[in-house]
Amino acid sequence: MKTLKINKAILGVVSCFFLAFTAQGQTEFMDRGGKTALEKGSFQINVGSGYSNWGIPIYVGMEYAFNEDITLGGFASYSTYSEDWGVYKWRHNVFSFFASGNMHVNRLLEFNDNVDLYGGVSLGFNSYSTEGDGVPAGVKYGGNKASGLLYGIQAGVRYYFIDNLGVNAELILGNLTAVHAGLTFRIR
Numbered sequence: 001m002k003t004l005k006i007n008k009a010i011l012g013v014v015s016c017f018f019l020a021f022t023a024q025g026q027t028e029f030m031d032r033g034g035k036t037a038l039e040k041g042s043f044q045i046n047v048g049s050g051y052s053n054w055g056i057p058i059y060v061g062m063e064y065a066f067n068e069d070i071t072l073g074g075f076a077s078y079s080t081y082s083e084d085w086g087v088y089k090w091r092h093n094v095f096s097f098f099a100s101g102n103m104h105v106n107r108l109l110e111f112n113d114n115v116d117l118y119g120g121v122s123l124g125f126n127s128y129s130t131e132g133d134g135v136p137a138g139v140k141y142g143g144n145k146a147s148g149l150l151y152g153i154q155a156g157v158r159y160y161f162i163d164n165l166g167v168n169a170e171l172i173l174g175n176l177t178a179v180h181a182g183l184t185f186r187i188r
Contacts, residue, residue, distance in 0.1 A: 037106050037116035037160065038065040039188055044158070046075065046168050048182015054094045055081030059180055063100070068107055071118070074099045083143065089133040090141055096150060096176065098124030116158040122172065124150040150176050158184045
């Protein structure tokens with residue numbers, strides 16, 4: 001129940017972020033000659049943190065623009081969290097690696113080059129390790145945490161303060177649910 005309330009709150013914050021920047025992004029498109037946030041051959045590098053069902057991740061990622069609407073890339077994240085089972089405490093370390101593809105709707109919605117709104121799909125793998133704290137030899141972790149395949153859909157927005165620096169927010173839904181926020185560096 002607590003997780004559902006947190007997820008609703010996160011979804012509300014991300015929705016407000018999208019709406020605020022969507023409205024601002026449409027105002028100057030024609031005055032700037034129709035230039036969009038993406039150009040063929042450009043890169044976007046993202047770094048930041050967030051919240052996921054596996055703790056608080058830090059992440060780094062990169063996307064390459066095949067044209068003004070399509071990017072392919074990937075990202076990696078690391079998170080750690082603990083579980084307290086009364087007598088025993090377990091610490092989990094999670095490394096996740098994703099490949100992603102995104103469709104950017106900047107030209108379709110006639111945004112200026114400060115705003116980048118997108119959605120897409122991701123496929124990846126996580127490596128999960130668990131260590132016991134104060135756990136006697138022979139006692140094994142009995143939870144359902146394991147390494148494996150990850151998949152999801154994502155929606156995100158970037159807002160560039162200057163030509164090559166901005167902020168980003170992204171919501172990922174799938175067998176990994178996460179909200180990321182951080183900085184974006186654009187290389188044209």
